[in-house]
Amino acid sequence: MFSAPDSYPIDLPTFHSEINLPYTLTPGRAAGTFLAEVKNRRIVASRFASGQVVAPAQDFSSTGGEEPEAFVEAPHTGVLTAFTRVDGNVIGFIRLDGCDNDFPHRILADLGDLSIGQRVEAEWDDSVEQSVLAIKGFKPAPDAPVGTVQPLATTEEPLGVIPYAMKLDYEHAYGPYYGRMFDEIRENGRFMGVRSPGSDVALLPPREIDDVTHNRTGTWKACADTGTIRGCSIINMEVYGQTRKVPYVYAEIVLDGASTRMIHVIEIDSLEEAKEKIKPGTRVRAVWTDGERKGRVSDIERFEVIEG
């Protein structure tokens, strides 16, 4: 019922990894129009056939799914309906005058000065365009007159796309098996796998449980840094995220003593020569980096063909 993986302290820090994802987000007609119109200091809202008005504008009702019949202009004043504070920033729901939904936004006041139902008013930030943050936030405005929703005869063209980036950081744990494998690469410049259950060939990378039989794997075994190509492709196209200049060969190499394929690269000078020499069955050897080994697959700079 209660279990824990085989584990012991590993002399390796976690493996830092970053994922950087570039996006071009498409806001669509409603959000695109809202974002285009903030430079005119207008809050674009959607009016539905039911008479409901939703601000900021939406292409669909978030509850019923129906499409709005028109864009309208919402007033800059409203009522605070809920609030909280996260990392020192006060965030609240604002019901703009004449609207039927709550607009989440920043509240420009101390938490202690706020109460549900109090009047608020938008404060604009002239340095910001094409963002909901052109409204810097909403500040208390006890005497602000109640605004009304106004028709919008014409609007700016909606923004087509918005460049966006998401960056995610990770600290991956190696675990006992990958931990020893990378430790051995760094300390001894060798590849250690574990034996398949009941066999002398090694699984690389090593693991506690064999993928195919789901039985416990065997003892550790050092593999050679020579091997045989079992699959390859000449890469001569640049794609996002590549770490080497093309052309090069992507190769799946079975190291001598192992049963599993390791992915690495072979550098080439000539496409024609590569096509001739590099194919399944070709024997290769690892070329280790000259510098200090760091305990990574990249401690092998590349593989090269064993001539003859």
Next chain:
Amino acid sequence: MALSKVGVVATAQTEFRPAWNNAQHIDLISSVVTSVFKGSGLTIDDVDFIIDSGSDVLDGRSISNCGFLGALGAHHKEEARVEEDGLWAALYGVNKIRSGSSSVGLIVAYSKPSESNVDLYWNAQVEPFYQRPVGFGQRAANGIQAQRYLAESGLSTRDLADLVADRWAAAAASGKVSIDDLPDADAILAAKEGAAPLTELMFTRPVDGAVAVLVAREDIARRVSRNPAFITGMGTSMDTHSVAARDAGRLSSAVKAADMAYRNAGWTSAEADLAEISGSSVIGELLAIEALGLAETGKGLSAARDGKVAINRSGGALPADPIMATGLVRLAEASRQLSQPELFGGGTPSRAIVHGAGGVGMQNNCVFTLEV
């Protein structure tokens, strides 16, 4: 032809720790997949399919389950990933067996939030044009739920802290959750602000770990398990993505999910003996208790602490939230409490309610009923 009945044959889980620094996902997964068969007489060869839950964003790789198939025991088997809490993976698996297409299924959920930034994980789920830029996300949604709940119910943050302290103490007593310093109510109140009026300790604590649940058709379950808990009702419902457009003060989608499950089961919350419930904060747990019909609106606290139905004897999600696995852990905990009451203070409990949730402000809810 009547649908097959499905029972929980066995469960396994790792210890839940703030960080499993010396293990990677596959180490945690293969450990529970190996353990879940112990004593059952079944082996991985008897398993017809595997459904797993995890998050690509938390795992830091896309379609992360593809790298975990070997550890899952899924080699050359039917396998599917559910990108939602593991309780939905169980729902999928149970329906496969009920339909008659399979007889034994393995449900696995795993989480290593220690490897990434949980705030960014939640941020990725928020609408990017209107909400993400202003900082509205999971914590703000819970803070707003809490502010409204306290205003409506008349409870104080001290009342909340007392419940959180109870939950941590229960988790510590269970021995399944790693806790270095057990916080008392004062420490919970004094913790850093998470989202006013909630402190960080009034939110769930993300933990690393994995859980496996073996489910089987009734005849197999009765053959291999001494007193299997049977899944007699399931329901799921998703609310609108816009937190501001949801009903204030109640989890409407949890109400609907519970209604669906109780209709299947033919009984309601008043007849349950125990419940294992998720919640992204202490307020989320109270809202879930009320949505499941275990208390009137605003009265969740007394039901949570000493109601007729034993709620979250495991400690629930507050001290241990392996994000994406939390609901499946509730299923594992509840099924063990029904099947092996000797290990939980005795008695003869016969009915349990299980609840899982996903999304910002608990947008998505899933409810199971279990019976022995």
